[in-house]
């Protein structure tokens with residue numbers, strides 16, 4: 529397979545078998561084809577829907593043993609009732625909560641863990657706000673690798689923590705934010721040689737870019753894709769995916785990307801608004817959407833580039849707007865998402881209000897993680913509860929009120 533790993537800053541090239549995570553200059557690495565393979569929708573559609581449908585565009589070595597749980601192939605659900613509320617013509621939610629461990633991270637992990645195993649790693653590690661740790665622990669277990677997860681103490685949602693425990697990860701609790709946990713895991717990697725599977729790992733991006741392939745496969749290229757942004761890996765992957773589809777001739781257009789951050793953790797939205805070339809990092813990020821509670825996003829160069837090149841935007845929404853959007857998805861569409869994922873609907877509403885997205889444009893919002901990941905959030909959504917004390921007939925006023 530004719531591909532290399534290339535630094536996005538200094539353009540140094542490494543072979544596909546490179547075991548490092550970043551360039552020796554400190555820049556971010558990216559997998560790049562030297563020559564694109566010949567592919568067609570026909571070929572892809574002869575295989576099951578999911579990440580590995582697009583095998584030729586994921587340049588893992590041919591002899592690698594693929595670690596998979598049939599990730600991807602998630603439902604793209606057309607809005608029915610939200611459409612009326614927003615007044616939009618054609619909009620969809622890509623429900624990534626339907627992945628094996630309940631988030632989009634599985635797309636990156638099937639490729640990342642496949643490569644970890646291929647490269648001879650015995651142990652893998654990540655820093656995480658939760659979902660990466662759940663996914664990495666599950667895929668590592670399947671591959672027989674030992675998972676170590678670095679977590680911001682007290683800030684990881686219960687469902688995610690439970691999954692990391694269930695899949696046998698060693699939990700390393702960090703007193704600080706996700707950003708501190710990421711510095712710690714990078715140091716641990718240098719000291720102990722464990723293979724890091726955060727989204728700065730270029731193989732994670734190779735898996736996550738299939739989100740773009742699946743959207744285009746089902747509904748063509750939308751005018752906009754709206755998605756939450758934390759560390760900036762997913763927006764970078766999505767953009768890489770769409771650009772590759774165009775390079776291999778499978779699409780003619782590119783979408784505009786809208787990245788949504790929580791207002792208490794919005795360094796990229798700020799940089800975008802102020803037209804800065806570099807974000808000013810947020811030292812104490814805070815938001816109810818703990819998955820995107822990130823102040824120093826490592827993928828910032830490629831995330832900003834993705835938004836700018838696509839003529840898109842990165843903006844922010846408040847916690848109240850996020851929770852309201854979570855309720856709307858749950859109660860108007862039956863789609864249960866965790867708060868960070870609801871940021872995309874909150875962002876769509878804001879961008880429609882601001883006239884940046886027009887109601888006649890085709891929009892896909894990405895719901896990155898499942899509602900069950902964060903059960904404690906239910907306290908914010910008032911339950912409609914009635915206690916049955918005696919006869920069921922006493923409920924008449926409950927049924928008809």
Ligand code: F0G
Nearest residue numbers: 656657659660758759760761762896897
């Ligand atoms: N949505 C969810 C549910 C997430 O878990 C994350 C990131 C994002 C959106 C943002 O994606 O970082 O690629 O911009 N979660 C990471 C984790 C940080 O550790 O699970 P991003």
